[in-house]
Amino acid sequence: MTQVITLLHHGAMGERVIGHIEGVASGAIFRRRTDVRRAHLHGDTQRGISRLKDADGIYVADAIVLNGGYEDDRDDWVRVKYTGASPDKDKAPDGKRLLRSQSWEYRDNAALKLSFERKYPVRIIRGPEGDERYSLPDDYRYDGLYEITEIRTAVSISPAPDGSPIHICQFELERLPQPEQELTDAERGIASVLQQQELIQEEDDVAVQGEPGWSDSEKFPRVRPASIQRIVRDAATVRRVKELYGHECQMCGLRLVGSDERPYSEGAHIKPLGKPHNGPDVERNILCLCPNCHVALDIGAVVIDDDWSIVVRAGLFGDNVRAKLNRHKRHRVHEEYVRYHREWWQQKRGSSRP
Numbered sequence: 616m617t618q619v620i621t622l623l624h625h626g627a628m629g630e631r632v633i634g635h636i637e638g639v640a641s642g643a644i645f646r647r648r649t650d651v652r653r654a655h656l657h658g659d660t661q662r663g664i665s666r667l668k669d670a671d672g673i674y675v676a677d678a679i680v681l682n683g684g685y686e687d688d689r690d691d692w693v694r695v696k697y698t699g700a701s702p703d704k705d706k707a708p709d710g711k712r713l714l715r716s717q718s719w720e721y722r723d724n725a726a727l728k729l730s731f732e733r734k735y736p737v738r739i740i741r742g743p744e745g746d747e748r749y750s751l752p753d754d755y756r757y758d759g760l761y762e763i764t765e766i767r768t769a770v771s772i773s774p775a776p777d778g779s780p781i782h783i784c785q786f787e788l789e790r791l792p793q794p795e796q797e798l799t800d801a802e803r804g805i806a807s808v809l810q811q812q813e814l815i816q817e818e819d820d821v822a823v824q825g826e827p828g829w830s831d832s833e834k835f836p837r838v839r840p841a842s843i844q845r846i847v848r849d850a851a852t853v854r855r856v857k858e859l860y861g862h863e864c865q866m867c868g869l870r871l872v873g874s875d876e877r878p879y880s881e882g883a884h885i886k887p888l889g890k891p892h893n894g895p896d897v898e899r900n901i902l903c904l905c906p907n908c909h910v911a912l913d914i915g916a917v918v919i920d921d922d923w924s925i926v927v928r929a930g931l932f933g934d935n936v937r938a939k940l941n942r943h944k945r946h947r948v949h950e951e952y953v954r955y956h957r958e959w960w961q962q963k964r965g966s967s968r969p
C-alpha cells in the first residue's frame with residue numbers, strides 16, 4: 616500500500632492527473648458528465664475509462680465511471696468488478712451485453728491494464744444508473760481512489776448470439792483506506808495520526824480479548840476519536856446530510872447550538888466504514904445525529920426497524936419502541952444498511968445470552 620501513497624500527487628487547478636484532483640473532495644457531486652469532465656475528474660463525457668498520457672508518453676487510465684455498465688460488473692463499494700471497454704459495434708443494443716469478445720489491445724483496456732502494472736490509483740465516479748445502494752438518483756458523485764488489485768480474461772455471463780463464449784477484460788478494484796481519501800497534505804498528516812491511534816486501539820483490543828467476558832473482538836468502531844473528528848473536515852457526503860436536516864438529530868430531534876451560535880451534529884454511518892463492515896460513504900448510509908444518539912447507534916443501544924421505528928434496548932425491561940426515524944424526502948436511507956446494523960446487533964445479543 617505504501618508504494619501507492621508515494622505515487623499520489625495533487626494536480627494544480629486545471630490539470631488532470633493520477634490520483635486526487637486539487638480542490639475536489641471524495642463525495643463531491645456533479646449534475647452531468649460534462650461537469651465531471653470540467654472538474655478534471657474524467658477526460659470524457661461518454662466513455663467509461665478515462666485515459667491520460669504518462670510521463671513516458673504512453674496512455675494510462677486515471678478514472679472510470681460506474682453507471683449501469685455491463686452485466687458482468689459488480690459493485691460492493693469497497694470492491695468493484697469492472698468490465699473493460701468495447702467499440703460500439705461490439706455491443707448489444709441494450710448496452711449491457713456484448714456481441715464479440717473484448718481485447719486487451721483496445722485502447723481503453725490497454726490503458727487501464729497499464730495503470731494496474733504501474734500500480735496507479737484510479738478515481739471512481741458513480742452515476743445515477745449505478746447500483747442503487749450507492750448511487751444518487753440524479754447526480755454523479757466522485758467516490759475517491761481505488762487501486763486495481765487484479766486483472767484477468769473472464770467469460771461473460773451471456774454468450775454471443777451464435778452461442779460461443781464471450782471473453783471479457785475484467786478488472787478488480789479495491790477502495791484505498793479512508794485516510795488516503797483525504798485531500799491535502801495537512802489532512803493526510805492528521806490521517807496518519809489517526810491511523811496510529813487506530814493501531815494503538817487495535818493493540819488495546821487484542822489485550823482485552825484475553826480476558827473472560829470480552830471475547831467480542833469485532834465491534835462497531837467509531838472510525839475517528841471524537842476529539843480529532845472535529846479537526847478533520849466533514850466529507851462532502853456527511854456535510855450534505857447534515858445540511859439537509861439543519862443539524863437536527865434524526866432520532867431525538869435535538870439540535871445542539873454552541874456559544875458561537877454554530878449548530879453541532881455528527882454524521883453517523885449506519886453500516887460502519889472500514890473493516891470488517893466496509894460500509895459505503897454514501898448519503899443513503901449516513902444519518903445526521905446528536906452525539907448521544909450517535910454513540911447509541913454505534914454501540915447497538917438502538918436499532919432501527921424496517922418501518923423506521925427506533926428500538927431502544929432497555930436492559931431488564933425489554934425493548935422499547937420510540938418514535939420513528941425522521942427522514943427528509945430528499946434523503947432516502949437504504950433499508951439494507953439499517954437491516955445490516957440491526958442483524959449485527961441482534962446476533963451479538965443472541966450469542967451473549969445464557
Ligand SMILES: [Zn+2]
Pocket residue numbers: 864865866867868869904905906907908909
Ligand atoms: Zn439525538
